[in-house]
Amino acid sequence: MNHTVTDSPDPSVTEHVRRYLASGGRDGYLEGGTTNLVITTVGRRTGLRRRTGLFFGRDGDRLVLVASGSVPGRPELPQWYRNLLVTPEADVQVRAEYFPVRARVAHGAEYQRLWQLMLAQAPVYRHYARLAVQPIPVVVLERIEEQQ
Template identity: 55%
Template structure:
């Protein structure tokens, strides 16, 4: 996926997230990269049904050259977030982490690697453990690798 710009992009339907993305992008990541003391990235996916570009912000950590995110939604709500379903269908995504922008291939962490990556994310945001404990679904961990 090329850097968004040639096509219209729809931001998150959640007003607070859309406002966060707007601040992030307008400041080239200076305002919004760190939120609640946690690093955030902006992820652009292609809609699995509409084919349109969709954008959201989320916490991340790095694992070597890879970026790691968690597909929690509404504090571990019963459904996977739309952005996760989109990247499963269309794994080529665009990422902005701070001022760095790149295309990545997204994949769900496998059973062998997930516990270690989950631990990295819960050190960053301990509430993920609470989300998983109360969730009725297995919350995926997603690995973003540059292409």
């Protein structure tokens, strides 16, 4: 497996991720008014590991992401989301804890409940939703228990 990781093409995201990783999340966990994590996905076309920082919420022991992208109203969905649709297994760092997860897209009543949870946590999503050309996906990350 290729262990090389490519960071976001957005220099501000790359800088945030590097601060987060260098400090074990002490610098960058609370940024943009909410909690942040670092996720490493597998590129759907290249197979390369791709890393980015994202806002997240908690639903019990699950993590919740909103696939709004960094450009509100942009018609395409973010790369990390499109990567997870092809390879739902990823690695996440929350503060200093690093663990594997499996992603799935929320639907129906679960989607509505989690969307409201994320709106309450990060009101910026209201603005994104007004500009969106389609409903903004909500992604649930569930920890993959390591085999002993």
